[in-house]
Amino acid sequence: MANSEFIRRVRWRLSNHSVWEHLRGLWFARKMTRHGIIVVTGGRPSPKIINKGGKIIVQNCQFYEGVRFDVGKNATVLVGNGTYLNRNTNIVAQDRVEIGRNCKIAWDVVIMDTDLHAVDGTVLENKPVVIEDNVWIGCRCIILKGVRVGTGAIIAAGSVVTKNVPPNSIAAGVPARVILERARHAELEKKIPIDDPEK
Numbered sequence: 001m002a003n004s005e006f007i008r009r010v011r012w013r014l015s016n017h018s019v020w021e022h023l024r025g026l027w028f029a030r031k032m033t034r035h036g037i038i039v040v041t042g043g044r045p046s047p048k049i050i051n052k053g054g055k056i057i058v059q060n061c062q063f064y065e066g067v068r069f070d071v072g073k074n075a076t077v078l079v080g081n082g083t084y085l086n087r088n089t090n091i092v093a094q095d096r097v098e099i100g101r102n103c104k105i106a107w108d109v110v111i112m113d114t115d116l117h118a119v120d121g122t123v124l125e126n127k128p129v130v131i132e133d134n135v136w137i138g139c140r141c142i143i144l145k146g147v148r149v150g151t152g153a154i155i156a157a158g159s160v161v162t163k164n165v166p167p168n169s170i171a172a173g174v175p176a177r178v179i180l181e182r183a184r185h186a187e188l189e190k191k192i193p194i195d196d197p198e199k
Contacts, residue, residue: 017041017062028063036060042087054093061085064107069093072114080133085109092116095126100133106157111143132167 017039024046025038031049032038035058040047042065049056050068054075061079066088071077075093079085080101089105091097092112099105111129118124127146131137135149138157149155150167159176170180 025063029058032056032058034058036081038063040064042066059083059101064089067091075113086139096128098128099131100135100151102134103131104136106137106139106141108140109137109143110141113145115145 021039021041022037024040028040028047028049029035029038031051033055037060038058039062041062045066047063047065047067048069049071051071053073054071054077056069056071056077058077058079059081061082062084064085064087067085068088068090069077070090070092072094076096077091077093078096078098080099080103082102083099083105084103085091085105086109087107089107089109090111092110092114094114094116097111097113099111111131113129114126115124125145129143129145130148131143132149132151132153134152135155136153137143137149137155138159140158141155142160143149143155144160144162147161147164149161149165150169152168153165154170155161155165155176156170156172158174159172160174161171162175165171165176166178168181169178171178173179
């Protein structure tokens with residue numbers, strides 16, 4: 001039974017992702033501390049890891065071209081099962097960046113737990129970033145240090161997130177603020193009439 005389940009899963013994977021994408025994933029994963037099945041999709045540039053002594057632990061995930069991990073000494077990056085990072089997403093970790101399961105992260109997103117350098121008269125602070133499960137982050141968003149994005153949240157494209165986003169909410173803007181709860185959004189969608197072209 002276990003063998004037939006394994007074969008079924010392998011067939012499903014190969015029907016969705018080519019052998020080449022799996023091989024690219026293995027090559028990309030070689031610099032990770034621990035990893036599941038990694039798939040790399042798209043063209044060039046290939047995803048890149050710059051690790052200065054931290055830990056990178058990734059479960060079964062998909063990465064597109066241009067994804068980059070910059071991981072400092074003693075920093076940790078965790079990426080959960082079923083998550084994908086789209087083109088040119090950049091993860092910068094000097095302390096800890098945690099991304100949950102089944103997250104959809106669009107292209108050109110930057111997630112960073114640090115300012116990288118201090119401004120005159122201040123001390124450099126690094127604060128962990130936590131993105132919980134089933135989060136959708138739109139293209140060209142920036143998630144800054146110390147932020148927690150709750151389970152099921154949606155971050156609109158182009159937003160700069162400087163504060164926590166509650167679970168199941170939609171946040172947008174610069175700086176991002178909650179504009180709607182997802183349950184309320186679904187309720188409103190049901191009430192909006194859709195024009196029928198046949199009438």
